[in-house]
Amino acid sequence: MKKVIMGNHAVSYGVRLARAEVISAYPITPQTQIVEMLSEFCSDGSLNARFIKVESEHSAMAAVVGASSVGARAFTATSSQGLLLMHEMLHWAAGARLPIVLANVNRAVGPGWNVWTDQSDSLSQRDTGWLQIYCESNQEALDTVIQAFKIAETVRLPVMMVLDAFILSHTEEPVDVPAQEQVDAFLPRYETEWRLDPDDPRAFNMLVAPEHYMEMRLQMQQAMDEAMGVVAAVDEEFGAHFGRRYGLVEPYAMEGAETVLLTAGATTSTARVVVDALRSEGHRVGLVKQRLFRPYPAAELRRLLGQAKKVGVIDRNISYGHEGIFASELKAALYDLPSRPQVFDFVVGLGGRDVTPATIRGIADYVLGHDAPGLEPVWWEVKP
Amino acid sequence: MKSKHSMPKPAAPDAPITFASLAEMPPLPVSLGSTLNNKTGTWRYIRPFYEDRTPPCSYACPAGNDVVHYIGALRDGDPEAAWRILVAENPLPGVCGRVCPHPCERECNRREFGGAIAIHALERFLADEAAAHGWTIGAGPARRPERIAIVGSGPAGLSCAYHLARLGYEPTVYEAESQPGGLLRYGIPAYRLPKDVLDREIAAIERLGVRFALNRRLGDNLAWPELAAADAVFLATGQGASRPLQVPGEGAAGVIAGLDFLRRVATGKSLGTVAGSKAIVIGGGNTAIDAARTALRLGASVTVVYRRTEAEMPAIAGEVAEARAEGVAFRFLAAPAQVLAEGGQVRSVRFQEMRLGAPDASGRARPEPVPGHEFILPADWVIVAAGQELDPAPLQGAGIPVEHGRIRAGEAAETGVARVFAGGDAATGEGTVAQAIGSGKRAALAIDHYLRTGSTEGLVLPQGRAAHATPRNAAEAVVRPADLNADYITPEPAPELEAWAPPQMVGNFAEVNAGLAGQAAAREAARCISCGTCISCDTCLIFCPDVAIAHAEGGRYAIAYDYCKGCGICATECPRSALHMEEEGQ
Numbered sequence: 001m002k003k004v005i006m007g008n009h010a011v012s013y014g015v016r017l018a019r020a021e022v023i024s025a026y027p028i029t030p031q032t033q034i035v036e037m038l039s040e041f042c043s044d045g046s047l048n049a050r051f052i053k054v055e056s057e058h059s060a061m062a063a064v065v066g067a068s069s070v071g072a073r074a075f076t077a078t079s080s081q082g083l084l085l086m087h088e089m090l091h092w093a094a095g096a097r098l099p100i101v102l103a104n105v106n107r108a109v110g111p112g113w114n115v116w117t118d119q120s121d122s123l124s125q126r127d128t129g130w131l132q133i134y135c136e137s138n139q140e141a142l143d144t145v146i147q148a149f150k151i152a153e154t155v156r157l158p159v160m161m162v163l164d165a166f167i168l169s170h171t172e173e174p175v176d177v178p179a180q181e182q183v184d185a186f187l188p189r190y191e192t193e194w195r196l197d198p199d200d201p202r203a204f205n206m207l208v209a210p211e212h213y214m215e216m217r218l219q220m221q222q223a224m225d226e227a228m229g230v231v232a233a234v235d236e237e238f239g240a241h242f243g244r245r246y247g248l249v250e251p252y253a254m255e256g257a258e259t260v261l262l263t264a265g266a267t268t269s270t271a272r273v274v275v276d277a278l279r280s281e282g283h284r285v286g287l288v289k290q291r292l293f294r295p296y297p298a299a300e301l302r303r304l305l306g307q308a309k310k311v312g313v314i315d316r317n318i319s320y321g322h323e324g325i326f327a328s329e330l331k332a333a334l335y336d337l338p339s340r341p342q343v344f345d346f347v348v349g350l351g352g353r354d355v356t357p358a359t360i361r362g363i364a365d366y367v368l369g370h371d372a373p374g375l376e377p378v379w380w381e382v383k384p
Numbered sequence: 385m386k387s388k389h390s391m392p393k394p395a396a397p398d399a400p401i402t403f404a405s406l407a408e409m410p411p412l413p414v415s416l417g418s419t420l421n422n423k424t425g426t427w428r429y430i431r432p433f434y435e436d437r438t439p440p441c442s443y444a445c446p447a448g449n450d451v452v453h454y455i456g457a458l459r460d461g462d463p464e465a466a467w468r469i470l471v472a473e474n475p476l477p478g479v480c481g482r483v484c485p486h487p488c489e490r491e492c493n494r495r496e497f498g499g500a501i502a503i504h505a506l507e508r509f510l511a512d513e514a515a516a517h518g519w520t521i522g523a524g525p526a527r528r529p530e531r532i533a534i535v536g537s538g539p540a541g542l543s544c545a546y547h548l549a550r551l552g553y554e555p556t557v558y559e560a561e562s563q564p565g566g567l568l569r570y571g572i573p574a575y576r577l578p579k580d581v582l583d584r585e586i587a588a589i590e591r592l593g594v595r596f597a598l599n600r601r602l603g604d605n606l607a608w609p610e611l612a613a614a615d616a617v618f619l620a621t622g623q624g625a626s627r628p629l630q631v632p633g634e635g636a637a638g639v640i641a642g643l644d645f646l647r648r649v650a651t652g653k654s655l656g657t658v659a660g661s662k663a664i665v666i667g668g669g670n671t672a673i674d675a676a677r678t679a680l681r682l683g684a685s686v687t688v689v690y691r692r693t694e695a696e697m698p699a700i701a702g703e704v705a706e707a708r709a710e711g712v713a714f715r716f717l718a719a720p721a722q723v724l725a726e727g728g729q730v731r732s733v734r735f736q737e738m739r740l741g742a743p744d745a746s747g748r749a750r751p752e753p754v755p756g757h758e759f760i761l762p763a764d765w766v767i768v769a770a771g772q773e774l775d776p777a778p779l780q781g782a783g784i785p786v787e788h789g790r791i792r793a794g795e796a797a798e799t800g801v802a803r804v805f806a807g808g809d810a811a812t813g814e815g816t817v818a819q820a821i822g823s824g825k826r827a828a829l830a831i832d833h834y835l836r837t838g839s840t841e842g843l844v845l846p847q848g849r850a851a852h853a854t855p856r857n858a859a860e861a862v863v864r865p866a867d868l869n870a871d872y873i874t875p876e877p878a879p880e881l882e883a884w885a886p887p888q889m890v891g892n893f894a895e896v897n898a899g900l901a902g903q904a905a906a907r908e909a910a911r912c913i914s915c916g917t918c919i920s921c922d923t924c925l926i927f928c929p930d931v932a933i934a935h936a937e938g939g940r941y942a943i944a945y946d947y948c949k950g951c952g953i954c955a956t957e958c959p960r961s962a963l964h965m966e967e968e969g970q
Contacts, residue, residue, distance in 0.1 A: 097412045207413075
């Protein structure tokens with residue numbers, strides 16, 4: 001059934017369809033509407049879940065860690081400072097191998113205080129052991145929630161699905177909301193032996209000596225490796241059920257492309273329009289949407305970009321003292337190819353500054369007009 | 385979805401846990417046995433322990449009443465059990481609930497949280513309930529053959545007889561008057577202690593096998609050789625002699641000792657005309673107030689004259705206030721100098737005004753005359769209540785040691801004369817019913833020990849506080865407000881206990897103080913904090929973060945020391961100081 005809904009509510013519907021059993025969250029703009037609607041679902045009985053009110057995001061994550069530890073399907077949502085406050089518990093959720101799903105609405109980090117979008121919050125949690133999936137549309141947001149539970153419960157790692165503040169979270173789009181029976185057929189009830197059970201008392205997550213600690217970390221790395229295949233398989237299975245597939249990365253207009261733009265999230269839609277225009281003008285320009293960020297789809301990116309001459313990376317983030325994070329990661333992935341494209345890095349749209357078709361056209365023209373990038377990223381459209 | 389990993393089977397508790405390969409390892413750290421393998425108790429350096437401690441009410445009670453436990457049983461909805469706990473220590477709860485100045489309430493920790501528990505009202509309630517329901521208490525199972533003579537049937541003699549009967553003896557109580565009760569019957573007016581209350585409590589003692597020999601006065605028709613035939617003798621003859629004023633004119637008609645006055649009223653003996661007369665009562669103790677209020681009820685206009693101020697009066701403050709409310713006048717800082725008579729009949733008293741000087745041996749300020757300041761009060765009656773003392777005459781010839789107007793007796797009531805014990809006012813001079821009850825009980829325990837062992841040596845009785853007939857499972861430390869956890873105690877006001885102001889005072893000896901009725905008594909019992917006494921409230925069990933506290937038999941708790949880390953939360957949270965911490969190895 002098609003509904004015209006905001007990205008936040010697309011997430012809420014996705015969580016309801018996934019039959020989450022425990023939801024705990026602390027309100028923060030621009031995420032609040034997600035859990036607001038979920039609390040209404042809990043209240044009106046349309047979702048049979050326990051909604052746990054807490055006093056902070058740290059506690060919200062602790063609560064879903066607890067819920068997941070006893071075998072409940074658990075969900076939370078947050079943004080920006082809230083995600084940062086969860087940091088310790090994000091490591092805990094991953095290390096405890098709990099299949100929690102978190103929706104992070106990308107919001108810039110203060111100070112300066114700012115509620116608008118960029119990727120600083122989620123990317124600063126890059127190394128916590130969570131999968132990260134960046135969504136381009138409200139439809140993808142809904143679909144990704146459902147996929148995320150299946151992926152997480154298969155590999156026993158938590159999944160963070162990410163959507164842009166306001167551009168997706170508060171913007172209404174037509175979204176196909178699948179029927180409950182369809183989702184039930186795709187995503188069965190979560191069952192696990194690995195749950196705290198009063199009838200078989202165990203301690204979880206206690207001291208691990210150096211003798212075994214490294215192996216436990218290697219297990220997480222292996223689970224991430226496994227996740228790469230699982231994300232693809234779940235996406236494929238999802239496509240079979242619902243007719244929509246997203247891939248780990250999505251190539252767009254890539255036939256014979258010599259110059260390629262790399263985007264993540266809602267910026268991708270803007271870039272599609274620009275790439276169409278450039279193609280119609282005869283430029284051999286393509287686009288790659290990076291949907292999966294962790295595990296890092298290095299093989300896919302090498303396959304898609306190995307033959308290109310130049311890649312312009314649109315980084316809505318900055319790793320201070322270095323460069324945009326998507327560009328850094330891409331460069332490392334391409335490094336040992338025998339021939340590899342020049343990678344141009346553009347730091348764009350921080351703190352919700354608009355990224356318009358003109359912005360992306362300017363970036364594309366810059367890449368087309370330069371033989372090689374400089375050593376530093378280009379801070380695009382900043383005041384002199 | 386089904387996880388592909390599967391939970392490893394628990395290993396033997398002490399098996400070393402190592403994995404040779406990644407494939408064997410679980411995906412997250414998990415105990416392979418139960419968490420019970422982790423003996424967190426080894427971290428502990430201080431340990432909690434349950435120990436009931438002495439509540440201040442029980443500590444303060446001269447009769448040794450187990451206040452906290454009988455109120456606890458009442459709160460738990462079992463008034464009969466409450467009464468049984470009460471009478472295990474005190475045979476006269478109906479009396480004490482009415483006339484005791486209740487030092488328990490002065491010490492009650494509830495004073496800090498809304499007002500002391502009305503302990504006396506609960507004691508009285510239980511006694512009255514017992515009478516209403518016909519609850520009875522039995523004598524001790526073992527019948528003891530020894531003959532015990534008790535001289536005096538006041539509260540000390542009654543208490544001694546009762547506790548001996550409970551221990552299996554059948555003592556004989558000798559009483560000079562025609563009815564048992566001593567001061568309770570002849571010294572305390574009926575408006576404070578209705579005679580039927582006294583009668584029923586004495587009848588209960590009699591039912592235990594105690595024999596009463598009435599109209600037997602020591603030194604008169606009761607001679608020492610008869611007593612000497614007993615295996616043990618307890619002297620509880622009280623302080624029957626009134627101290628004289630030692631002023632000129634004291635022999636005039638109309639001058640009467642306070643106890644004589646009360647006895648005459650109690651026994652209905654002729655007094656002459658009191659109605660319409662002017663009566664002066666001299667003294668500041670309970671006998672003075674009892675005499676004043678009695679004279680008022682006989683129709684006199686009454687003035688109490690006391691040589692110190694109201695603050696120094698030994699009488700129960702509440703009684704003084706009630707006397708004043710009833711119309712008794714008070715004149716302080718005045719001492720009698722001369723009784724003035726006409727034709728042998730008192731007409732007035734000349735008083736010397738006094739002021740307070742340095743404290744005397746009793747700690748009270750010594751009154752001193754104010755030279756040149758005197759006044760005269762007209763009087764038809766002068767009731768002298770300036771103190772009582774032992775009448776030593778009957779004891780002479782028996783070798784009973786008398787000092788400072790009292791029989792000299794030790795901690796175990798022993799007099800030093802073989803087989804003879806002494807207690808109550810005659811030996812202690814303490815002056816309250818509860819103290820006499822405590823003294824009689826102490827003597828009963830001592831006599832029992834003496835009869836079993838031939839000596840009072842080796843008998844352990846508490847020093848400085850009442851002995852208990854039933855051993856109490858509480859450490860000696862007394863719980864004070866600072867020992868309680870105020871977070872658990874809601875301040876609640878004490879109930880208003882109504883004193884009935886008789887509309888028609890003259891001739892009215894009906895009881896003036898109302899007690900607490902059923903529901904009000906239950907509510908009042910619920911206000912009790914149960915200081916120092918575990919009441920199975922589960923607070924410790926709920927708070928223990930290690931789940932190391934479990935229910936044990938009899939409403940108690942067991943601490944699993946293998947897992948208790950000694951965090952102390954249980955002892956900190958315990959509302960009533962029944963759970964404490966000590967260093968390991970102590």
